[in-house]
Amino acid sequence: MDFDLTDEQRLLRDSVERLVADRYGFEQRRKYAAEPGGWSREMWAQYAELGLLGLPFAEDHGGFGGGAAETMIVMEAFGRALILEPYVATVLLGGGLVQAAGSAAQQAEILPRIAGGETVLAFAHTERQARYDLADVATAARQDGGAWRITGEKGVVLHGDTADTLVVSARVSGGRRDAAGIGLFLVPAEASGVTRRGYPAQDLLHGAEISLHDAPATPLGTPGEGFAAIARVVDRTIAALCAEAVGAMAELHAMTVDYLKTRKQFGRPIGDFQVLQHRSVDMFTALEQARSMAMYATVMADSDDADERARAVSAAKVQIGRSARFVGQEAIQLHGGIGMTMEYKAGHLFKRLTMIDKAYGDADHHLARLAAAGGLFSEAA
Structure with missing residues (x-):
C-alpha cells in the first residue's frame, strides 16, 4: 500500500501548516479562547477561504471531494496548533451527517453554507445515561400533525453553545438501547423549546448541555433510520x-x-x-x-x-x-x-x-x- 502523499495532498499539508504557523501561535490561541464562544470567527473565515470547511464535500456542494486522507492531513496540523474552532463539530459531525443521511435538497442547501463558513452545526447525541453506547437514546421525537417535536436532554454537545443549527438524534420507535428507531433531526438552535448552557472544557473547547421541550424539528433523511x-x-x-x-x-x-x-x-x-x-x-x-x-x-x-x-x-x-x-x-x-x-x-x-x-x-x-x-x-x- 502506497502511503506517499500526492502532489495535491502535499500542497494541502503545506498550506494548512503555513496557516497555523503564521496565525495560531500559543499566545494567539489564548486570545482566540477569550473571544465569544471560545474561538475565532476570523480564523473560521480563513479556513473557508482555503477550502478546508468544504474539504470532504462534493464539488457540487461547494467542496473539494476530499476523503479521509485529506481530513487526516488537516487534523494532524490542527492537533499541533491546538485549534479551538468548531471544525469537528461542524464539518466532520454535522456536515458528515447531512452528507450521509440528508436528502439531496438538504445537502444542496446546507453543505455549501458550511463550506462557505456561513453556518455552524453541532451534533446533539450524547445523553447522561448512555456512557459510550451510540444506540442508547432516550430523547423522543413525535409527530404533531404535519410537524415533528422533540423532547429530551443532551449533554456535552461539542460547540453546542455557538451552533446555528443542532443535528439531534431522537427515538421515534423501539426501546432505549435499540439501534433501530433512531432518527436524525435538524433543530434551529434559537427555536422555542431549546435551552442551552455552554461552558469551556478542560481543553478550552466549548461544550453545552441542551434541553429540548417540544422543540420544532425537521427530519434529516428518513425518521427512524439514522443509526x-x-x-x-x-x-x-x-x-x-x-x-x-x-x-x-x-x-x-x-x-x-x-x-x-x-x-x-x-x-x-x-x-x-x-x-x-x-x-x-x-x-x-x-x-x-x-x-x-x-x-x-x-x-x-x-x-x-x-x-x-x-x-x-x-x-x-x-x-x-x-x-x-x-x-x-x-x-x-x-x-x-x-x-x-x-x-x-x-x-x-x-x-x-x-x-x-x-x-x-x-x-x-x-x-x-x-x-x-x-x-x-x-x-x-
Missing part, C-alpha cells in the same frame, strides 16, 4: 481525532526534545544524560505506533463494511489512548513544573490528548469492544 449514518460518521470522526492526537503528540515530543537540549543542570544540558535520551526515544516509539494506527484507521474510515470499519477504529483508539497517556506523562515529567503551567503549551497539549482519549470511548472501552468482536481481524479475513 447507520451515526455509526459511520462517528467512526470517521474517531479516525480524524486519532490524526489530531498524532499531531499533538508530535508537537509534545518536539517540545520535549528541544527542552532537553536547552535546560542545563550540573553545568550541562540535561539531554546529555543517557537515561533522558532513552526516555525521549520511548516517546518517539509510542508516537510512531500511534501514527501507524491512525493511518490504518484513516484507510478503513471509508469502508462500507461496518464491522471491519469498527474493528479498525477501535484498534486505533486503543493505541492512541495508550500512546497519548505515555507521551503526555513523559513530556510533563521531563519538563518538570513548567510543563503543568497554564502559560506553557505542553500542559494544554496533554489536556487535549486526554479529551481525545475520552471522546466516543476511551482506550479501555474500545479494547473491550474489540475483544467482544473477536479481535482486529474476523475469521473470514
Whole structure:
C-alpha cells in the first residue's frame, strides 16, 4: 500500500501548516479562547477561504471531494496548533451527517453554507445515561400533525453553545438501547423549546448541555433510520481525532526534545544524560505506533463494511489512548513544573490528548469492544 502523499495532498499539508504557523501561535490561541464562544470567527473565515470547511464535500456542494486522507492531513496540523474552532463539530459531525443521511435538497442547501463558513452545526447525541453506547437514546421525537417535536436532554454537545443549527438524534420507535428507531433531526438552535448552557472544557473547547421541550424539528433523511449514518460518521470522526492526537503528540515530543537540549543542570544540558535520551526515544516509539494506527484507521474510515470499519477504529483508539497517556506523562515529567503551567503549551497539549482519549470511548472501552468482536481481524479475513 502506497502511503506517499500526492502532489495535491502535499500542497494541502503545506498550506494548512503555513496557516497555523503564521496565525495560531500559543499566545494567539489564548486570545482566540477569550473571544465569544471560545474561538475565532476570523480564523473560521480563513479556513473557508482555503477550502478546508468544504474539504470532504462534493464539488457540487461547494467542496473539494476530499476523503479521509485529506481530513487526516488537516487534523494532524490542527492537533499541533491546538485549534479551538468548531471544525469537528461542524464539518466532520454535522456536515458528515447531512452528507450521509440528508436528502439531496438538504445537502444542496446546507453543505455549501458550511463550506462557505456561513453556518455552524453541532451534533446533539450524547445523553447522561448512555456512557459510550451510540444506540442508547432516550430523547423522543413525535409527530404533531404535519410537524415533528422533540423532547429530551443532551449533554456535552461539542460547540453546542455557538451552533446555528443542532443535528439531534431522537427515538421515534423501539426501546432505549435499540439501534433501530433512531432518527436524525435538524433543530434551529434559537427555536422555542431549546435551552442551552455552554461552558469551556478542560481543553478550552466549548461544550453545552441542551434541553429540548417540544422543540420544532425537521427530519434529516428518513425518521427512524439514522443509526447507520451515526455509526459511520462517528467512526470517521474517531479516525480524524486519532490524526489530531498524532499531531499533538508530535508537537509534545518536539517540545520535549528541544527542552532537553536547552535546560542545563550540573553545568550541562540535561539531554546529555543517557537515561533522558532513552526516555525521549520511548516517546518517539509510542508516537510512531500511534501514527501507524491512525493511518490504518484513516484507510478503513471509508469502508462500507461496518464491522471491519469498527474493528479498525477501535484498534486505533486503543493505541492512541495508550500512546497519548505515555507521551503526555513523559513530556510533563521531563519538563518538570513548567510543563503543568497554564502559560506553557505542553500542559494544554496533554489536556487535549486526554479529551481525545475520552471522546466516543476511551482506550479501555474500545479494547473491550474489540475483544467482544473477536479481535482486529474476523475469521473470514
